[in-house]
Amino acid sequence: MDTSQFIQRDKTCWEIKPNGTMRVPAIIYADAQLLQDMDQKVYEQLTNVATLPGIVEAAYAMPDAHWGYGFPIGGVAAFDPEQGGVVSAGGVGFDISCGVRTLHTGLNIAGLQAHKQALADELFRTVPAGVGSRGRIHLNHKSMQGMLTGGARWALEEGFGEDQDLERIEDHGCMAGAEPKYVSSRARERQKDEMGTLGSGNHYLEVQRVAEIFDHCVAGIFGLRVNDVVISIHCGSRGLGHQIGTEFLKNMVTSAAQYQIVLPDRELACAPLTSPLGKQYLGAMRAGINCALANRQIITHLTRQAVARVFPGVHPGLLYDVSHNTCKLEQHTIDGQKKALYVHRKGATRAFGPGHPDLPPVFKETGQPVLIGGSMGTGSYVLCGAKESEQRSFSSACHGAGRAMSRSKATKQWQGRTLVDELAAQGIIIRSPSMRGVAEEAPAAYKDVGAVVDIADQAGLARKVARLEPVICIKG
Amino acid sequence: MNSKAIAPHWEHFEHEADIGIRGIAPTLEQAFEQTAVAMTAVITNPDQVSASKAVSIRCEATDKELLLVDWINELVYQMAVQGLLFKRYQVAIQNGNLSATAFGEVVDRQKHQPAVEIKGATFTGLSVYQQADGAWIAQCIVDV
Incomplete structure (x- = not known):
């Protein structure tokens, strides 16, 4: 997009002053190059978000922002319930609480080399991935209720994991305020055989090598050393989550007029936080967060089983688990006053800085780990929350590279089998049920995650700690 | 130009992160059928899917665009819970009520090589309208 549409506040901060029906400014964190490369739709979508009732401070876009639905992907917006603030199903997205979890294996790359193929085969066999895959767990009514209320805690009680996992998951593994009664029978039906499955599209399980450390002190506390093997x-x-999103999006579209909400884009459908529909969505969405936390916990258990079959006695522990499609009630300081705000992060990661009261003791001095997924050929990053991100973006950072090319263009440009062979020549093993799926996720179809992370660091959204390189990638 | 001359067909259109599905046909019903074929084509080659199983689908909405979103979401739901892929569709629409039969088969990962599952139809890029030449267009972006 054209950078002349913005007022440049500093090297990485670009502002659009409120105009028309915008209630607050819109702010994008990027450098000139990333901003130029962003689609003009990001501008439109972000300024639309700035028109929503009860929005506080500004509508923010992270350096990886791209064209989404209603909200841009990489969008952050906080709403005050006392100022008529809203909750938006589109502002959370279809894949509620999609996120990244990283595990330490205790192995190093030299120890992995001779067993790489065996581990790839074992993980691919053990973790269900791709369209049409089913989990080995069948949820009945009682276990569904337990899962929707308890999240990863429920999974632990079912034998999938251990107590020390919980403190290394946002919200300690269980999202409070979930109300399963607002989760429809259809949403339950879609889930009952899907626990412990990866899904498809950009979802993956990756064995990675710690390739570079930027902050040795924080990396030490996170337990990361060069050539360590981790799994994300x-x-x-x-x-x-998809069904909850689908149903509430429609309900919010059809009831916007009832709440006197003017929608610049139907996808921005929302309801007042204090309205019955707003409360129902929050209850269902939080149950969706618990579903995601339980799902990643079960996949962790399966991963541990697979690793132990190849490396007897090795038991991966958690580094951390972050979610990047959520709306959460958080305390933030506005004009010197503590306020309870509902922060939407659509394709953006919570990035609490050092000293935040919600963090476990281990991360009190470092800030929370911020896990940034890349593409299967490039790399991923571990960052840590920065103190100044509270003022910059309600303690939020980017979530990934973001696509640079559509799926249809990618399939025209690359063949899945050729990509698998090319990546194998670079030492990266790909396992996927679909070669077309691999082509759609070609590494070059994504932006340079390194550039995105550099700007997040420079903008004070989060600090770079380590870079991870893929070794094995299980694609859905 | 006579709209009857337009053969029903489908196409995909660009979205940065996801993909747009579009049906083009002489009638609204056929346009909805073609949009659904475009949806199958996001997942797999529709020619690879056989039509051995029939599923009845009904939905209703206050306008044509909401009806298209409902129609696609209904198919997404049936595919998800029954583990199906659909090859072709027969759609009837009357006074905002859609009744349809979707023909397909159980997904076979070897045969179909499904690339991606669809999370839901969105209101982005959503439009249903009749062109000046009489052809109906029905389109939206699906989240994958």
Whole structure:
């Protein structure tokens, strides 16, 4: 897009002053190059978000922002319930609480090399991935209720994991305020055989090597050293979250007029936080967050089983688990006053800085780990929350590279089998049920995640800690 | 130009992160059928899917655009819970009520090589209208 549409506040901060029906400014964190490369739709969508009732401070876009639905992907907006603030199903997205979890294996790359193929085969066999895959767990009414209320805590009680996992998950593994009664029978039906499945599209399970450390002190506390082997899992709330999103999006579209909400884009459908529909969505969406947390916990269990079969006695522990499609009630300081705000992060990661009261003791001095997924050929990053991100973006950072090319263009440009062979020549093993799926996720179809992360660091959204390189990628 | 001359067909259109599905046909019903074929084509080659199983679908909405979103979401739901892929569709629409039969088969990962599952139809890029030449267009972006 044209950078002349913005007032440049500093090297990485670009502002659109309120105009028309905008209630607050819109702010994009990027450098000139990333901003030029962003679609003009990001401008439109972000300024639309700035028109919503009760929005506080500004509508923000992270450096990886791209064209989404209603909200841009990479969008952050906080709403005050006392100022008529709203909750938006489109502002959370279809894949509620999609996120990334990273595990330490205790292995190093030299120890992995001879067993790489065996581990790839074992993970691919053990973790269900792709369209039409089913989990080995069948949820009945009682276990569904438990899962929707308890999240990863429920999974633990079912034998999938251990107590020390919980403090290394946002909200300690269980989102409070979930109300399963607002989760429809259809959403439950879509989920009952999908627990512990990766899904498809950009979801993956990746074995990675710690390739570079930027902050040795924080990396030490996170337990990361160069050549360590870690495993990252990227997935969300599966069919349940998709169905909740679908149903509430429609309900919010059809009831906007009832709440005197003028929608510049139907996809921005929302309801007042204090309205019955707003409360129902919050209850259902939080149950969706628990579904995602439970899902990643079960996949962790499956991953541990697979790793132990190849490396007896090795038991991966959690680094952290972050979600990047959520709306959460948080305390933020506005004009010196503590306020309870509902922060939407659509394709954006919570990035609480050092000293935040919600963090476990281990991360009190460092800020929370911020896990940024890349593409299967490039790399991923571990960052840590920065103190100044509270003022910059309600403690939020980017979530990934973002696509640079559409799926249809990618399939015209690349063949899945050729890509798999090319990546194998670079030492990266790909396992996927669909070669077309691999082509659609070609590394070059994504933006340079390194550039995105550099700007997040320079803008004070989060600080770079380590870069991870893929070794094995299980694609859905 | 006579709209009857327009053969029903479908196409995909660009979205940065996801994909747009579009049906083009002489009638609204056929346009809805073609949009649904475009949806199958996001997942797999529709020619690879056989039509051995029939599923009845009904939905209603206050306008044509909401009806298209409902129609696609109904198919997404049936595919998800029954593990199906659909090859072709027969759609009837009367006074905002859609009744249809979707023909397909159970997904076979070897045969169909499904690339991606669809999370839902969105209101983005959503439009249903009749062109000056009489052809109906029905389109939206699906989240994958």
